[in-house]
Amino acid sequence: MPDQLPLRVALGGDHAGFALKKAISSAFSDRLLDLVDCGTHSEARCDYPDFAIAVARQILSGKVNRGIVVCGSGVGVSVAANKIPGIRAAICHDTYSAHQGVEHDDMNVLCIGGRIIGSELAFEIVEAFLNARYEPQPRHSQRLDKVLEIERLGTEILGN
Numbered sequence: 001m002p003d004q005l006p007l008r009v010a011l012g013g014d015h016a017g018f019a020l021k022k023a024i025s026s027a028f029s030d031r032l033l034d035l036v037d038c039g040t041h042s043e044a045r046c047d048y049p050d051f052a053i054a055v056a057r058q059i060l061s062g063k064v065n066r067g068i069v070v071c072g073s074g075v076g077v078s079v080a081a082n083k084i085p086g087i088r089a090a091i092c093h094d095t096y097s098a099h100q101g102v103e104h105d106d107m108n109v110l111c112i113g114g115r116i117i118g119s120e121l122a123f124e125i126v127e128a129f130l131n132a133r134y135e136p137q138p139r140h141s142q143r144l145d146k147v148l149e150i151e152r153l154g155t156e157i158l159g160n
Contacts, residue, residue, distance in 0.1 A: 005032050005130050010058035010067040012038030012051035013077070013114065017070030019043075020114035020122055024068065027123050028130075036064055052080035052109075056087045059108055067109040068126060074113035081109050085151050093117050095128040102132035104140045105147070 009032050013021035018040055029035045038054035040046050048071040055067035067089075069077035074091040081089035089109035092098040093116055101107035110129045112122055134140075150157055 007032055007066060007130055008034040008036070008064040009130070010036045010038050010055040010064045011069075012040075012055045012067070013070030014040055014046050014048040014051055014072075015043045016072030017048075017077075017112075017114035020112065020117075020119060021068075021070045023119040024070070024122060024126055027119075028126060032130075034064065048076040049080040052077045052089075053084070055109060056081060056084040060084075060086050065108075066130070068129070069109060069111050070114050071111075072113055072115040074111040074116060078111040081111065088147070092125055092129065093121075095124050098125045098128040099132035102129060103135045104143075106134040106140075106144055 011021060011025055025035060025037060036058050038051055038058065040051065052069050055069050058064045059067050069081060069089070071077045074093070078089050078091045081087050087109055088105060088107045089111050090097065090101045090107050091111045091113070092101060093112065098110060110126065112125060
């Protein structure tokens with residue numbers, strides 16, 4: 001493992017992701033330039049969209065480079081985060097998807113399920129995500145441009 005990753009990261013999650021979020025924070029806080037904790041700070045019931053929004057705000061403001069959000073399955077935070085223009089989020093429960101999502105698709109938010117994977121696997125996935133860099137090869141750029149156009153057009157792309 002490298003000594004320090006040159007990234008600023010926002011980390012958030014709901015009550016179902018709290019334990020894993022806390023473990024990720026402990027494992028990575030000393031290895032990053034900055035780790036912004038966007039909550040929750042307990043296992044009290046709360047709503048996952050709030051934390052997807054909080055992490056996205058940090059990214060879109062330029063305060064951090066990437067984000068990680070944790071809920072029970074990873075699905076809710078992924079759905080919520082992907083509604084926010086400028087956010088490219090994906091559930092990754094394996095290391096290949098975590099690095100490939102960044103390298104090919106310029107993914108900026110990692111979503112994981114605290115009830116799906118254990119902390120050791122989560123640490124490997126986070127490591128893969130944080131160490132990956134977007135590789136703007138022509139085929140990747142062409143596809144990402146299409147994704148960004150979908151985002152820009154919104155429902156207009158459906159031709160209704």
